[in-house]
Amino acid sequence: MFNTVLVANRGEIAVRVIRTLRALGIRSAAVYSDADAGSPHVAAADVAVRLGPAPAAQSYLDIDAILSACRAVGAQAVHPGYGFLSENVDFARALEAAGITFIGPPVHAINLMGDKIRAKNHVAAHRVPTTPGIAEPGLDDAALSAAAAGVGYPLLIKPSAGGGGKGMVAVHSPEALPEALASARRTAASAFGDDTLFLERLVPSPRHIEVQVLADAHGTVLHLGERECSLQRRHQKVIEEAPSPLVGPGLRQKLGAAAVAAAASVGYVGAGTVEFLLSDANPDEFYFMEMNTRLQVEHPVTEQVVRVRGQKLDLVAWQVRIAAGQRLDFNQEEVGLQGHAIEARLYAEDPAAGFLPSVGTVEKLRLPGAVRVDAALREGQQISPHYDPMLAKVIADGPDRAAALRALDRALAHTVVLGVKTNIEYLRLLLADPDVVAGKLDTTLIERRSFEFRRPGPAQLALAAHLLSPAPGTGPWAADGWRPGAPAPRRMQLEAGDRVHEVSLSAGTAVVDGEAHELLDTPNGVQLDGQLADISWAREGDTLWLGSEGWSTAVRRLGRREQIRQAQADATVCPHVTSPMPGTVIAVKAADGDAVAAGQVLLIVEAMKMEHQLASPADGIVRMPALKPGDLVTTKQTLATIEPSADDEHTRKDENG
Template sequence: MRPLENPLFDTVLVANRGEIACRVIHTLRQLGIRSVAVYSDDDAGARHVREADTAVRLGPAPARQSYLSVDAVLAACRSTGAQAVHPGYGFLSENADFARALEDAGITFIGPGVHSLDLMGDKIRAKNHVQAHGVPVVPGIAEPGLDDTRLLAAAADVGYPILIKPSAGGGGKGMQAVEHPEDLPAALQTARRVAASAFGDDTLFLERLVSSPRHIEVQVLADTHGNVIHLGERECSLQRRHQKVIEEAPSVLLDPATRERIGQAACDAARSVDYTGAGTVEFLVSDASPDEFFFMEMNTRLQVEHPVTEMVTGVDLVAEQVRIAAGRPLSLKQEDVVLTGHAVEARIYAEDPARDFLPTSGSVQWLSEPSGEGIRVDSSLLPGLAVSSSYDPMLAKVIAWGPDRAAALARLDTALAGTAVLGIGTNVEYLRLLLADPDVRAGRLDTTLIQRRLPGLRFRAVQDPELAAAALLHLHSLAGSASPWQRADGWRVGGAVELPLTFAAPSPEGADVEVGVTGTAAQARLRIAGGPVRSAALLDAPGTPTSHPLAPGSRVQLSLDGVQHTFTVAAEPGSGALWLAGDADTGPFTVRLRVRSRREQLDRQLAEAGREAGTADPVVRSPMPGTVVAVAVADGTRVSAGDPLLSVEAMKMEHQLRAPVDGVVSISLAPGDLVKADQVLATLTPEPVPAGDEPSTGPATAVTPEGADNARL
């Protein structure tokens, strides 16, 4: 790409973080424009900070004190001489007040005008506006200032199932699907809380939830000279809790005639609000009647999934945004837009799909990202990066292009097989399972497909070779220890015994795994989960016999019963956990294994003492580090199994914790309190059970996604 001739902007500030900030900085560099990054305290070592020409601290970790602080961003512009701001997506990207403040300061907003932001940023006004212009919309009630009483009264007329949607913001934040009338009041409360936290606006509206719809969105570009074009559509139907997971372009559903009609409808919507810049108009399209479409909303910013459009059109959307903001006309006309081949994108998140997609955090100990023909990676990752729980959990996007859809899907799967992050749990395996689904491969998509498939997804179980490698590496780390209790030579007073290692349950539904070991890392005997004695040896143990922790990315060869296995390993600082990655050639995987300490085992045994077998644990623990956002009960309240106790938010995702058993709750937390992973949040004291009654055997501590929505885009 050639730098702009006499560019209007010498310096552009990128008011965002993560992979989108890195992506914008990349194009600014190609255009010959100086880039300014901004960061919070949690992001001081982030990749976007390192890649920009200069960087400015905004404030502490909380987004409201940093990335959402208009005053802080304006001060950063003034201190660096930035003439324009690219907002990326999320944060202030659709904030009309921010655009107005930039305008007042004489700084260009690389996005649409305030009028467009005001109108299309409010989904209620946007829906009514396009409906007045003849665009079909989904049945519902969308009026300013709807309180819960009016929404509850209108719900019956809208009809169930109902979708609650915040008027401000986007990306699925705060959206709630409600199947039954009795569930609506609680869902409204959660939706308002999430919307207020994410956007500072808790206005809601209702729509009929369309069964088996497909989510099709159209990319538009509009300049200040009256030119408006579309760049085809993207299929975004693979969603979980209204959050896109895998996107592609073009959609296999639309024929050329429908593609042109929906594209022109998107252009008309943009023209109706004098739109400028890059924007996306989202539609629901009936799978049974693909020639029918319904307007949902217009996103007045760049979308997360914009790379698939770039790969099939060859258009750099960020470069077009900069040109438009600089007052230049579009660099192409509608007839110049040609869709070539097919592109598919997968979003990589810091989350654990096997544990109901709980957010994960930590630091990147070792990283492998794919490359090659037709592969693009937009990433915020780098070795040593600390992933905070303060922000959205999206880490990277892997995008694959192919001459046809089958080739693009195959390339994406191969690329994901070559993606590994040691130190942080990710959803890579989950993405590959989705890509292997027969309906996904056939293009039979709708927004409920993932919901239907999730119960049947089978994640890879931890295998004996990984347990053996972790046991021998643990043994390797103990070599030279003076403690007789950590010796694995089998010697004990009264006779030789195995050194017992208890690995914390490697899967959510599984139990701890016991591995008995004797000998040395170079020649050992193992008994895994009470099975037969097996021979094992580290063939290429890294470093000296006393080296620990391992250097991140160490390659380890293991022989188990004469069969060799190779792993890439890294130790997790401070936890004693080991991360292992398998080779792509032998079936890629990433696992985390941790040996429980003697103190931890004793505490667990004491907690089990006195509790009848089969009954639920009365202690409620936090499944992840986060912030308490709501407490539903007071200390000393009598609750029943399944009653909500409190909600914890991490990575802008809210999780509700419920009572595991009947009893009197002991709780001392308040909204705003910070909690650690596995911290005790509440304890239930069972009341005496009347004679003849059975004790409660409710489920284990429940973390339910009801009311939970990712603040993702």
């Protein structure tokens, strides 16, 4: 067994791997970027090494820096987690050349399965069914466009390198293909350093089922059942479960046999996942999608339900044992499933604003008990724009699916993360969807759903006003200092989401947006109309974060100048186009002086591994600085301004006489 293992990752997966290393009695070494110097995974490890600046290319993706860290701590092995370098064949080769064990499959398995075109053609030769399409290396946009008609619409563009749904684009007509190819190439080049693409027929309303495999270096390859991963948004999984509500014993045996055949065909070693597409209408017809040659984000649901001789499995522990040369000490007949487990991915994002990633500081944190939580969060932690926005995974299990769903919903209701916007409320709404409850799932279900998100009511706004304003009569410049009689009401404007609310507080009364309510300040909080505002809160300057039962919002008190600007903005369309968050310009679609139309895309900014299209708010002439791909932008930075065209000016003059 190894003495020291370096974990070449960050966040919750690094913490999860370090936990198992400690249980095995192995010294753990963490690595970190400047942005992660104070992160929980650094504190959890026995020793930690700085890699470089915040951008991943200069830290977590820097192979030489990680090799140097291995030498500095005397690591005999590296666990890559998932993402970053976990499926990078050059990294595996570099470790091999340095005499350091890669806790993962052999180089040739990563190389073959890491390229989806090669993988698809390879497994097809081993009688594993594959999706119809065109998968040939080196095809440019012209060749793909020419082949698209033969594949048939709708179709799916997929990058040959990488995974996680990044760069995958569904196309429903020939007219949409050119821009979709351009977007997929940009994403693939940025995420994987390889913009090779291929096309597959889009299977309508498919189920996404994946099979966990485990193989040692002595010829044993086993499967550990399947996971249901159909609840996806933009090809990124949101909720996963094991076992799948669609799969019975017979189909499980067929899927498992196909997964084992795919893994054995490349001499696979370690933990891996074979992913399939199948349809509710005919689940016996399933198609190989890809093989992930690493640990999956959703591996905990398998750990919660798989039993070997009555005991749970630790997949990370078996990854380490197999890498050290140990044999699997059980066979396929000894693998069983018990109960049901469901995992929800908690993201820093704003579902009400199109799932825009959120950055900021975690001001208040409460994670649920009685369930498994894989996280690397602490109060005061900065959520960086440089990395994936996933904050934690909440995993609940029970004797059956209904019990697991209830347990997960309760856990999310008791989760509090204030200081950044999160998807907790969205997760609870999704879990309550009738089709989700019934197990009628497919990869397009989320796209077909729209939910009404909760807004702060009078009680929450009154509480925010109370906490964001000083008590009357306090301070040297108190508002009522020169007023005889009763104190003057405390009036303010509060911004919550896309709305601004008028609030006035006086003794025993709160007027919210023109409606009066009885207000009582008690030792336990604020009562409005006799109801106690049962809510968690955290203050950050002029912003108050409120949270209750998974719902949260930020309420900000506007200053006097902002109130004037708000009144002006209410009277006209804001002419400025700003960046929603820190990011990198990846495409410029207009030039200074161009005539543009409302809704026309001017720039595309990438942040937290997502593309954000910034459009013109009105017709007019665009004025913008000389931006180019690769330029860094900050939150609310003005990237373009729309001026009225000459015709518009003449029209206004005519209308005004």
